[in-house]
Amino acid sequence: MAFQIPRGTQDILPGEAEKWQYIEQMARDICRRYNYKEIRTPIFEHTELFLRGVGDTTDIVQKEMYTFEDRGGRSITLRPEGTASVVRSFVENKMYGDPNQPIKLYYVGPMFRYERPQAGRFRQFVQFGVEALGSNDPAIDAEVIALAMEIYQALGLKKLKLVINSLGDKESRIAHREALVNHFKGRIHEFCEDCQTRLEKNPLRILDCKKDRDHELMATAPSIIDYLNDESRHYFDKVQMYLTKLGVEFEVDPRLVRGLDYYNHTAFEIMSNAEGFGAITTLCGGGRYNGLVQEIGGPETPGIGFALSIERLLAALEAEGITLPVAQGIDCYVVALGEKAKDESVVIVDKLRKAGIAAEKDYQDRKVKAQFKAADRLQAKYVAIIGDEELEKNVINVKDMATGEQVEVSLDSFTEYLREKLV
RNA sequence: GCGGCUAUGGCGAAGUGGUUAACGCACCAGAUUGUGGCUCUGGCAUGCGUGGGUUCGAUUCCCACUAGUCGCCCCA
CATH class of the missing domain: 3.30.930.10 (Bira Bifunctional Protein; Domain 2)
Incomplete structure (x- = not known):
């Protein structure tokens, strides 16, 4: 790479x-x-x-x-x-x-x-x-x-x-620190190397040590709570x-x-x-x-x-196996068949988008079947099909992808129709 | 900064010192010349992290590097 x-x-x-x-x-x-x-x-x-x-x-x-x-x-x-x-x-x-x-x-x-x-x-x-x-x-x-x-x-x-x-x-911390140092000082050689440096640098950290966790002085170490x-x-x-x-x-x-x-x-x-x-x-x-x-x-x-x-x-x-409720699918995929319809589909998706509908179309010159597959992959709720027949009648076929139902809608009322469906 | 393990197509994953590198998923195409999720058929890595070395020959062995991963140190 x-x-x-x-x-x-x-x-x-x-x-x-x-x-x-x-x-x-x-x-x-x-x-x-x-x-x-x-x-x-x-x-x-x-x-x-x-x-x-x-x-x-x-x-x-x-x-x-x-x-x-x-x-x-x-x-x-x-x-x-x-x-x-x-x-x-x-x-x-x-x-x-x-x-x-x-x-x-x-x-x-x-x-x-x-x-x-x-x-x-x-x-x-x-x-x-x-x-x-x-x-x-x-x-x-x-x-x-x-x-x-x-x-x-x-x-x-x-x-x-x-x-x-x-x-x-500050006062409490200083008192506690002093108590800690006194507590460990005498037997610090029984602790790991890190703890030996910690005694000087940061005695509080000794309490966190994983290696010396079980040392008897740990259990009896002075607690900050007692020094407040x-x-x-x-x-x-x-x-x-x-x-x-x-x-x-x-x-x-x-x-x-x-x-x-x-x-x-x-x-x-x-x-x-x-x-x-x-x-x-x-x-x-x-x-x-x-x-x-x-x-x-x-x-x-x-x-x-x-x-x-x-x-x-x-x-x-x-x-915890929690899935966040993030929206993924689109509202409508416009399937176009033929050159004329393809040109028209550019305008159709634009109208949908401007109406607040998440819309997509094909740009890979795919066949109908492949366009449907693409719509499926995008989890489109609806697919709108436009071809020569529809263009002639000034309509568009709208398919509900969940139910498989398909209805013919006039091209003029299409955007409004979808908007109502999506509410 | 230190140590263990790992590195093969878009993803997951087999594999061998020697002609064409399994398989699954995904993807594309066809069966179905205007309709998805199922099925069947076909296609899809001139390359096995990068660079060296050993060898007649390396994806396979060795070294280095890079990256991932787990851990140490530390954690403002």
Whole structure:
């Protein structure tokens, strides 16, 4: 093959693209009802934004960002996620000055990560996300979570699990981190190499380790929940209270963590329980990031949001055997016989189309039989047959493909006739 | 960045170190010179991911590359 699609990317072909449209439309509609407005930001940003937003401490940034130099020598990065850009725009456009607080935004679009493709992971993938900036009310946390759940439920997914946790505020996090380090420090040599580096870099991640899962120190490790100060505890309680009031079922998982410093308080993930879903079960991740706006150069502004991948959403739908109600067939296929009729058929389909009817005709010079087959393949509800006989009488034969019934209709009233039939 | 497995027509899938590379689906044509979904008949890969190498000869053996897939690392 001469050309191949770049690694980790995919073509979304007709048949598949309709599902994307359906999902995006559903998400947009839910956002409209929750009063979240769309924001469109560029697909690339100055690398510095992500270094700041995501944190350059980890080697992830070096390893997994799609970074390159443009012709002007600037370091550019294809956005790996949506939040940094949204916050940048929030600050740059001074949305913090808008009287309509909180600012509630959503976005859909491609994101890029330079990683080895595997199940549910691509180099270009599409995320849908929302961000609510400017409110410190636990009710907005619950709202954001409920919105995410509603998207999945509206699409018919049943096998969902919502887990939430609180990372507390800075004070709580520091206390917890210290406790973790003390807990593992003495016997860290009993753990895997990764965990030994994690102790320094990110002790929270030790709790996630698959290899050392059964180590006795794991079960007794200090839980963040026990280190929440009164304010954080209270905040978390309120979030749970609101979720319960909203009828959103959840599970508290103290092991659910977020690596970056500006994350605090609420963290949540929505996972799929569906069988045969593979190693990756997380569909959606979100949390509160009260430090981020300031980090990006804006005034101290609280924020919370989530992002979900459409690819994984589709995989979850597949795993649950859900078929989206996407329209496929056309309304009418016009079969033409003979030169004159063929010329006339061009005008006939045009009339149908302008009347709002999805119509198609043959362009391959096929015989009648083949034209019918084509109509069948296109799942045409009706086939209209026009030939010399019909032309002479100024009529057209209309066949209902489901029943096989065929009636003769005057050419003048044909469009109207079909329109009534299709209602 | 690391490891396992894989790569044959539009799709699925057999196969062999040596004349014409099974079969199924789809598609096209005919049986039915103006009517689909069923049936029958016929057609449809100068080539077996790409590039090298071994060999008298490779789709089949070896190497590299590319891609897919599963997993590791990590997951903002």
